[in-house]
Amino acid sequence: MKILDRLATSDTPVVMELIATH
């Protein structure tokens, strides 16, 4: 899986918090 696809489906706190602030 490509790196951007992994981030687009990641439910880790660091990713979820980043999106939530935007």
Add this chain to the structure above:
Amino acid sequence: MRSRPSPWRARYQQRFAAPQTVVVQPTTWCNLDCRYCYLPFRKLKNQMPLEVAEALAQAVAQFDDSGHPIGIVWHGGEPLAVGQQKFASLLAPFEALRRAGRVHHYVQTNATMITGTCCDLLAAYDIRVGVSVDGPAALNAERVDLRGKPAFDRILRGISQLREHGIPFSVISVVGTLGIAMPEQLLEFLTSLGGHSVGFNIEEIEGANTDRQPPTAVQAEEFWRRTLTWTREHPGAPAVREVERLAEYLQLIRSGQRAEWDGRRLDPIPTISWKGDVVLLSPEFADTTAPEYSDFVAGNILDRPLSEILRDAHRLRYVRDFLTGLDRCQTECEFFDFCRGAQAANRYFENGDLTTTETNYCRVSRQALVTALSTLATKEAVA
């Protein structure tokens, strides 16, 4: 029999929209001599004649009204070095457009020439300000004047004037081999200045800046990893531009708005030199000697309407080479979906060829940011 439309025109229109940003060079001169500066003619005191500003205002008035004001970005050189009277005279031709909401002025300044009366001018024309400052004194040491003296105290005085007059501003920091190892110190300082956002430009090899060693991708990934961590720990701090870009991309993709992201096209960013020459794609191309591309000059607004110059952009060899490079990026690079293609100036100054793909700019400013977030996410997934 009707002639067939040019395939290059179609390719150009697929990638580029009408400009929302016009970069303007009111002077080539700068009162500073930053050691990493890419501007080749920053010691020449060329100033934009009023007729060039008038021609540009007429050209912008003929742009289709997209509903968004066109950003007129006064750049440089140091744009405020022309003096307040001259600057006001260059702004005057745009005043009817500004009052009608068709344009919005921006200025990117080193802040050393900002005085109280200068702030009055900025406020009168509702000019949005960007300040170039790298960090605390020790990390701002590359920003020096023509005698080699540090500019740090003068920059802070200018920022104080902006704050006293209630003029909002953003900050851009150039990150070199010293700062790349100290993101927390940079962030603590830069977010304390009173600006609403901070952008990090990791030092690039371009224009006149060809001999220095830029930060590496490994250094950049650590920089972004620590920056992401810092911003997470300081949720009320001013935004970091690059983190916002990545957050917006992920937010759109994850919320089912891929079509909105994919539908965005690039801005050709016409840049108007002090004498009216127009370069496209990258303002860094202005004043660049490149015989193979006619010095990147697409025309002169004193000779030809800007709308015509833009209409024929697809005929320019360097634009065609860049389109080829973009196609290659899209085919070959796993970061393309976020990055949208390496910048034209970096391809040219790093690789000598606009049809090439990856640059150090890609590696340190786009790829390292993504891999930094991925590394943090992987650690959390394993924990």
